[in-house]
Amino acid sequence: MGGAFFGAKFLRRQGCHYCVAGNDKEKRKSGRAESSSVIRRRIVRGGGERSLSVNDDDDGKTVKREKKKKKKIKCVIIPGFLRGHESYREMREHVETVLKEFRNSLEEESNLDVLDVSVAKIERDWWIPVTFRGESLRKILDAIEDAIAFRPAKESDDDDDEEETRIILIGHSAGGWIARLFLGGKSIKYDGKLYEGYKAKTVAALVTLGTPHNSAEAYPFGRVKEVRTREKSSINGGDDDEETSLQETRRLYPNCFHSGMKYVTVQGTGFKGRPFKFTDFISSISNTTTTKTTDWKTLFEEIKHGISYKTDCQDASADGDSVTCVSSGLGLGPEAIEVAIEGVKHEKDDIYPWYGSLDVVRTWMRPVLEMLF
Numbered sequence: 001m002g003g004a005f006f007g008a009k010f011l012r013r014q015g016c017h018y019c020v021a022g023n024d025k026e027k028r029k030s031g032r033a034e035s036s037s038v039i040r041r042r043i044v045r046g047g048g049e050r051s052l053s054v055n056d057d058d059d060g061k062t063v064k065r066e067k068k069k070k071k072k073i074k075c076v077i078i079p080g081f082l083r084g085h086e087s088y089r090e091m092r093e094h095v096e097t098v099l100k101e102f103r104n105s106l107e108e109e110s111n112l113d114v115l116d117v118s119v120a121k122i123e124r125d126w127w128i129p130v131t132f133r134g135e136s137l138r139k140i141l142d143a144i145e146d147a148i149a150f151r152p153a154k155e156s157d158d159d160d161d162e163e164e165t166r167i168i169l170i171g172h173s174a175g176g177w178i179a180r181l182f183l184g185g186k187s188i189k190y191d192g193k194l195y196e197g198y199k200a201k202t203v204a205a206l207v208t209l210g211t212p213h214n215s216a217e218a219y220p221f222g223r224v225k226e227v228r229t230r231e232k233s234s235i236n237g238g239d240d241d242e243e244t245s246l247q248e249t250r251r252l253y254p255n256c257f258h259s260g261m262k263y264v265t266v267q268g269t270g271f272k273g274r275p276f277k278f279t280d281f282i283s284s285i286s287n288t289t290t291t292k293t294t295d296w297k298t299l300f301e302e303i304k305h306g307i308s309y310k311t312d313c314q315d316a317s318a319d320g321d322s323v324t325c326v327s328s329g330l331g332l333g334p335e336a337i338e339v340a341i342e343g344v345k346h347e348k349d350d351i352y353p354w355y356g357s358l359d360v361v362r363t364w365m366r367p368v369l370e371m372l373f
Contacts, residue, residue: 078169079120085123090356099365134228176207180206184253189231204261209266267321272302272305273303313327
């Protein structure tokens with residue numbers, strides 16, 4: 001399985017199946033893939049919204065003219081565990097490229113003024129106290145809030161002539177489920193602060209890349225108890241002081257919690273894990289071809305994958321992106337659009353593509369744009 005090749009499949013569990021080959025540059029014409037086996041569906045959301053302006057014609061008569069409201073796409077990338085904003089420069093640039101391609105591929109004048117792509121200013125060292133001292137995610141959540149320039153929607157927003165902004169949140173790894181916590185939806189404070197990102201009406205979609213939505217959090221050396229202010233609540237049987245932030249997110253905001261948003265879960269596949277067995281290791285370094293099962297480098301990689309999968313879905317033999325299991329990464333329920341891409345790794349790699357590689361970004365980004373516009 002080479003680094004330049006990967007396959008993708010889109011599955012909407014309502015019964016419709018979408019299949020797209022991975023590197024489809026040769027199949028594109030004017031920015032569109034042309035294949036009889038590919039089904040694309042354009043869902044227009046707000047594209048026909050118009051406002052009326054009043055102007056005087058040459059005779060001094062007052063007439064009404066239609067005025068299109070400008071539409072703007074703002075993408076905010078949320079870094080994953082032990083990653084800072086500086087690690088996502090490549091992904092940011094590639095998302096910008098795909099946005100421009102999409103705008104240029106539109107057949108009609110869409111009044112679409114794309115292009116604002118940023119990365120939440122999360123520093124890598126912020127994860128250290130979260131991991132080893134059990135501190136809360138407040139700094140990370142605040143950085144997301146700053147990145148989207150959060151302002152609650154107003155009743156008059158539908159009628160003004162300001163740019164109509166659609167925000168797409170893109171969460172890599174842990175950034176995906178932390179985005180769900182940020183969106184909120186119930187009047188329950190997290191560590192003393194209320195996060196209600198969903199009230200920024202312009203948040204239209206959440207894309208998660210290799211996010212362990214259903215992680216068992218079965219860390220090999222255990223986990224540190226989270227030290228944070230907890231608001232007592234009886235919602236779904238809460239009030240557990242041992243509950244982690246991920247567990248609280250799943251309890252309060254399960255599955256695709258906000259019906260007015262689009263949820264797209266993206267998951268790399270094709271990297272099988274393996275539980276550690278000493279006999280396998282001996283076999284891999286043996287000089288006898290009759291007992292050699294695999295080379296030691298491959299074995300070592302599979303064992304590494306297995307350790308991550310054991311932590312995530314408690315199955316060291318699972319399939320995934322080398323860090324997140326398929327069952328966990330595509331675990332937001334039947335309302336989510338699921339995109340499984342074969343041969344894509346969790347992190348940037350010298351051999352295999354990752355979620356931020358250009359062709360991979362094309363694969364998961366275009367369905368999102370076509371649904372929203």
